[in-house]
Amino acid sequence: MKLIASLAAGAALMAVASPALAVENATVRLDLNNVNPERTIPAEIYGQFAEHLGTCIYGGLWVGEDSPIPNTNGYRNDVLQALKDLKVPVMRWPGGCFADEYHWVDGIGPKENRPVMINNNWGGTVEDNSFGTHEFFNLCELIGCEPYLSGNVGSGTVEELSKWVEYITAENGPQAELRKKNGREKPWKLKYLGVGNESWGCGGNFTPEDYASEYRRYQTYCRDVNGNKLYKIASGASDYDYNWTDVLMKKAKNHMKGLSLHYYTVTGWTGSKGSATKFNDDDYYWTLGKCLEIEPVIMKHDSIMSKYDPNKKVALLVDEWGTWWDEEPGTVPGHLYQQNTMRDAMVAALSLNVFNRHTDRVKMANIAQIANVLQSMVLTSGDKMVLTPTYHVFKMYAPHQNATFIPLDVETTVREVPGKKAPRPLPTVSATASEKDGVLNVTLTNVDLKEKAEVLIPFEKLNKKAAIAGEILTSSAADDYNDFDNPDKVKTAAFKDFKVTKEGLKVTLPPMSIVALAVKN
Ligand code: AHR
Numbered sequence: 365m366k367l368i369a370s371l372a373a374g375a376a377l378m379a380v381a382s383p384a385l386a387v388e389n390a391t392v393r394l395d396l397n398n399v400n401p402e403r404t405i406p407a408e409i410y411g412q413f414a415e416h417l418g419t420c421i422y423g424g425l426w427v428g429e430d431s432p433i434p435n436t437n438g439y440r441n442d443v444l445q446a447l448k449d450l451k452v453p454v455m456r457w458p459g460g461c462f463a464d465e466y467h468w469v470d471g472i473g474p475k476e477n478r479p480v481m482i483n484n485n486w487g488g489t490v491e492d493n494s495f496g497t498h499e500f501f502n503l504c505e506l507i508g509c510e511p512y513l514s515g516n517v518g519s520g521t522v523e524e525l526s527k528w529v530e531y532i533t534a535e536n537g538p539q540a541e542l543r544k545k546n547g548r549e550k551p552w553k554l555k556y557l558g559v560g561n562e563s564w565g566c567g568g569n570f571t572p573e574d575y576a577s578e579y580r581r582y583q584t585y586c587r588d589v590n591g592n593k594l595y596k597i598a599s600g601a602s603d604y605d606y607n608w609t610d611v612l613m614k615k616a617k618n619h620m621k622g623l624s625l626h627y628y629t630v631t632g633w634t635g636s637k638g639s640a641t642k643f644n645d646d647d648y649y650w651t652l653g654k655c656l657e658i659e660p661v662i663m664k665h666d667s668i669m670s671k672y673d674p675n676k677k678v679a680l681l682v683d684e685w686g687t688w689w690d691e692e693p694g695t696v697p698g699h700l701y702q703q704n705t706m707r708d709a710m711v712a713a714l715s716l717n718v719f720n721r722h723t724d725r726v727k728m729a730n731i732a733q734i735a736n737v738l739q740s741m742v743l744t745s746g747d748k749m750v751l752t753p754t755y756h757v758f759k760m761y762a763p764h765q766n767a768t769f770i771p772l773d774v775e776t777t778v779r780e781v782p783g784k785k786a787p788r789p790l791p792t793v794s795a796t797a798s799e800k801d802g803v804l805n806v807t808l809t810n811v812d813l814k815e816k817a818e819v820l821i822p823f824e825k826l827n828k829k830a831a832i833a834g835e836i837l838t839s840s841a842a843d844d845y846n847d848f849d850n851p852d853k854v855k856t857a858a859f860k861d862f863k864v865t866k867e868g869l870k871v872t873l874p875p876m877s878i879v880a881l882a883v884k885n
Pocket residue numbers: 415459460461462561562684732733738
């Protein structure tokens with residue numbers, strides 16, 4: 365059954381039954397009277413995550429200076445360019461679970477002296493530490509993004525983390541001298557500092573009470589020096605663990621700028637997670653319903669945080685999210701290498717719409733992960749690289765970074781898709797709108813696999829002669845993907861199926877499509 369509903373920002377879904385429509389008709393109203401010029405969409409919502417896992421770092425980002433693969437100081441050129449084009453705002457590193465086994469001193473100094481270790485979390489792979497602190501911070505400089513460091517609490521010490529911060533940010537003193545000896549005279553800037561990762565699990569199996577105490581202790585010794593100002597982030601809950609958020613806020617809110625949240629679009633944590641590329645229509649709709657459940661989850665964590673922090677001084681950072689499927693057959697177990705289809709692209713668009721709606725509390729989100737792992741931006745093999753459908757979504761949404769958020773009221777049909785305890789609502793059309801430098805950017809999605817959607821955007825302010833540029837991402841099947849033989853099967857194209865009418869802008873969204881419009885009045 366389909367329902368018809370009005371979806372205002374953050375409102376509960378109110379739905380009334382309606383017969384299924386042959387063509388989806390939707391209205392996307394820009395609530396121009398409620399625009400708060402202070403409410404921008406933080407660029408960090410479009411953040412990335414790079415872990416020492418599989419071929420994310422080695423092979424994906426880093427090939428080393430001596431590699432035959434074209435590179436700049438060891439970073440592969442094709443990926444570097446793709447990431448520059450994406451305007452990556454922030455990159456989280458070195459984990460994930462890897463972070464709580466990582467000892468930063470092993471990754472500095474002459475490469476031949478760096479010890480090897482076993483990457484116990486991810487397939488027992490040998491890690492040679494050739495990509496370490498310098499390689500990460502220099503990469504961030506090359507791409508022009510903020511580094512987000514994930515510190516080791518699980519198997520580390522307060523002293524180790526405190527010295528890492530000093531090594532990176534101090535102008536003088538023993539750690540600064542060591543950094544200079546290793547070739548970097550000037551300190552780097554470090555804003556985002558995560559104190560542990562998944563501390564309820566791979567990051568130490570703490571109880572929330574014990575972790576809250578550890579967090580308070582660790583963060584005390586991570587100092588602001590030489591004008592550097594740390595934005596300290598406590599390791600937060602997974603999915604529906606509201607007690608973790610409650611305890612952390614109760615016991616440590618005055619010592620943090622952010623609390624994290626991890627939410628994966630996954631069928632479950634035991635057994636098969638399903639194939640990334642072989643699925644039916646029901647699986648497709650289930651996936652989108654599960655992905656959208658992140659909205660009530662965010663709202664519930666937000667409401668718990670508001671008990672202790674009604675003025676929303678502590679941010680919620682969704683620093684791991686995305687789809688998690690079975691590893692591709694024939695790939696190394698534990699390396700989490702998965703393909704990326706149009707279905708993943710829809711997950712990316714819907715999730716970004718949710719984050720954009722909740723930026724009063726959600727200030728950062730980091731998709732997992734940037735290369736060759738889970739829902740990645742790029743896939744590499746030897747000297748080849750493909751851009752995934754998810755990459756294209758991030759590129760289409762990039763104009764929303766740091767733009768003024770425009771609230772929307774979307775009237776659309778809503779499907780009910782199966783959920784764990786109750787059916788989940790899946791609106792057919794969803795959207796984000798923002799304005800920057802006189803350009804209104806509207807991104808629209810139609811999740812329906814068969815029907816197009818006729819969308820009316822009643823524009824109060826639309827000049828009939830406004831210049832409108834459109835771009836679309838769609839494909840003939842939801843399981844279409846890009847691979848090394850067919851790298852451009854799913855790609856963006858110019859979009860022109862819109863017209864300005866007396867009622868507003870009329871846009872025809874093909875089935876399973878994502879459209880970006882830039883309107884210059
Ligand atoms: O992104 C893969 C893993 O998922 C991360 O290492 C961990 O934090 C999470 O469980």
